[in-house]
Amino acid sequence: MRFMLTQYLQNRTVFITLIFTGILFVTSFFPIPQIVLLELVYFYEPLTSLTGLALMPIYFIINGLLIIPILLLLYITSHTSWIIISNLLGMLFIYPMLVYAFHRISTPLSPLLMAGIVFGILMLGTAIFKVYFSEKK
Numbered sequence: 251m252r253f254m255l256t257q258y259l260q261n262r263t264v265f266i267t268l269i270f271t272g273i274l275f276v277t278s279f280f281p282i283p284q285i286v287l288l289e290l291v292y293f294y295e296p297l298t299s300l301t302g303l304a305l306m307p308i309y310f311i312i313n314g315l316l317i318i319p320i321l322l323l324l325y326i327t328s329h330t331s332w333i334i335i336s337n338l339l340g341m342l343f344i345y346p347m348l349v350y351a352f353h354r355i356s357t358p359l360s361p362l363l364m365a366g367i368v369f370g371i372l373m374l375g376t377a378i379f380k381v382y383f384s385e386k387k
Contacts (some may be wrong), residue, residue, distance in 0.1 A: 263324070263333050267377045270337040271370035274345060287346050293385040306350065313347040317372075320344060324373065325380050337373065345369045 277283045297308050320343065324336040348365035359367075 254305055258289075261377075261381045263328075263380055264374065264377045266330070266333050266339040267324070267337055267373045270341060271366065271374060274341070274369060277346060277365070278360060278366050281362050284349065284362050286340065288349060290342065309350070310347060313343045316343045317347075321372065321376050324376050340369065340373055353373070361370065 271356050274284075291305065294305060294309050294312065297303075297312075298305050301308060316339075320339045321334055323332065323339070327333055327336065345365055348368050349361050352361035352364045352368075
């Protein structure tokens with residue numbers, strides 16, 4: 251079976267995920283939306299007093315545990331509204347965690363752009379994987 255880009259772009263899961271990834275790429279050069287997304291880390295502040303841990307370990311643990319359910323939601327669902335919700339959840343939880351992770355390591359590109367690339371690979375990879383295997387059935 252040949253890889254046909256047009257047949258994947260006609261699928262709404264891939265198309266919607268591509269739109270969300272494109273928004274992250276374009277706004278990484280004018281990062282006001284990303285700064286707002288990165289400020290969501292302070293919602294975890296009450297957990298630091300409960301657990302006695304620093305903010306970033308709690309943030310990485312919670313968001314790391316949310317990656318799998320968000321990707322599974324994108325893979326399982328067929329309704330457009332749930333596809334949009336899974337992409338929004340990915341932007342709220344996966345993307346900021348990737349930005350903070352890339353801030354800790356030195357990269358030749360901007361951490362916002364690197365996080366956008368990895369986010370696109372995760373989400374688009376899941377969407378294309380879904381289309382490819384649903385096509386084989």
